[in-house]
Amino acid sequence: MSQARTIVGLSGGVDSSVAALLLQREGESIAGLFMQNWADDGSGECRAEDDRRDAVAIAGKLGIPIHFRDFSQQYWDGVFQHFLDEYAAGRTPNPDVLCNREVKFKHFLDAARELGADYIATGHYARTDEVDGRHRLLRGMDRNKDQSYFLHQLGQTQLAATKFPVGELPKPAVRQLAADAVFATANKKDSTGICFIGERDFRSFLAQYLPMQPGEIRDPDGVLLGQHDGVFFHTLGQRGGLNIGGVKGREAAPWYVVGKDVASNTLTIDQGVDSPYLMSMRLLSEPAHWIAGAPPAAAFECTAQTRYRQPDEACRVEVREDGGLLIHFDAPQRAVTPGQSVVLYLGDECLGGAVIAATDAPLQRTHFDTLFNT
Incomplete structure (x- = not known):
């Protein structure tokens, strides 16, 4: 049983390393936990062992205990199988959103509680606060690194138990803190894409399964x-x-x-x-997830992102009877893609989001009309 009050998800990267450092400097009782989310497929492309070694080194540098959990089966069942099913259906899924919901803020949180901790912490660039008893998810201060888009499926229970220590910092400051602490991760390249694909050609990887x-x-x-x-x-x-x-x-x-x-x-x-066949003004979504537990109104105006790092796009949202969304954009949107997520914001607050089902782009219009009328 850990005596730590907060378990930090040490991924072996610079962001989680500095998250642990900041909490320790605040006097927080912490321990680390390294998650293995992908079973080695023999390709040598997923750098899980290197990441594990770096996580252990950071824990040693900080003088904190580190725990290990293998969530690869849960990842396969809750994330990867869905990833394959969506691609087989002709959609383009976002596994990072599902990984956060199904693994990092579900199984990781459960593991932390089993270790006796009250909180978890990660290196995500996001922030939280509490207003009138409601926990809010806010954009990270570094808008270029803000990861609230990938966290929009979290709810009140997860946010109440989660800390994002680097959310107030720009990325260069995080790297500087790591360098000052002489962390091996200080200059480590940011992970990009999906671990189970790594540096491999995406088509070759997918062809192994489809x-x-x-x-x-x-x-x-x-x-x-x-x-x-x-x-x-x-x-x-x-x-x-x-x-x-x-x-x-x-x-x-x-x-x-x-x-x-x-x-x-x-x-x-x-x-x-900017082919006209890529442009749409409206989209329909699957049932939405609301961070507050419910939408702010049956119809309201806000901004939206249909992909990561997209600039805010003004829109009007209507919540349909099935919980899905009809979203009208003020300006045409390019390449809005079924299977991806539309995430809604009021200023810096992330309201929630949903999986895109169809748009009124010319070649999706028939499907859009069918969904609209059902």
């Missing part, structure tokens, strides 16, 4: 332009990986994915980064 299904690439008028290996290897707005060279009678401009039809196994592409 068999290739060659099909046709056509333009919006139905003209055949080429072949693809599977629509699930592509996402809306994607430019690379199409293997479409110069097309006779067409200008020499880049091609972008503007539509995916799983039923016919057809990929639709068009020229122009």
